[in-house]
Amino acid sequence: MLERLRDGRLGGYAADVFAPENPCDHPVNKEILTFPNTVVSSHRAFLSDAAEHSQRLRLAQEVRRVLVSGEPPLFGRLA
Structure with a gap:
């Protein structure tokens, strides 16, 4: 460049x-x-309120799925 x-x-x-x-x-x-x-520009598109809500919701759904099913996480480590 x-x-x-x-x-x-x-x-x-x-x-x-x-x-x-x-x-x-x-x-x-x-x-x-x-x-x-x-x-x-700063690389911050993921910091919108909608993106934050979506990320928290998906994480909570995955934690619930693991706790209910006993299966490992779908997305690898959650940390």
Whole structure:
């Protein structure tokens, strides 16, 4: 991405996930952030009220299923 931004072959770049998570912790990501045609947002879509409710409901249903049936969790470890 950095090379394509530098040479103009990429018209823009948008991201919400970086490795490492903080883009300023890596020199390539840090430079990408300096381009005016780069847009970044935090990776937080899962934090909506609806998503939180859904996640809690699915977890509670799975705990109940395990307790009632005695079978192992469907989704691996719950922790």
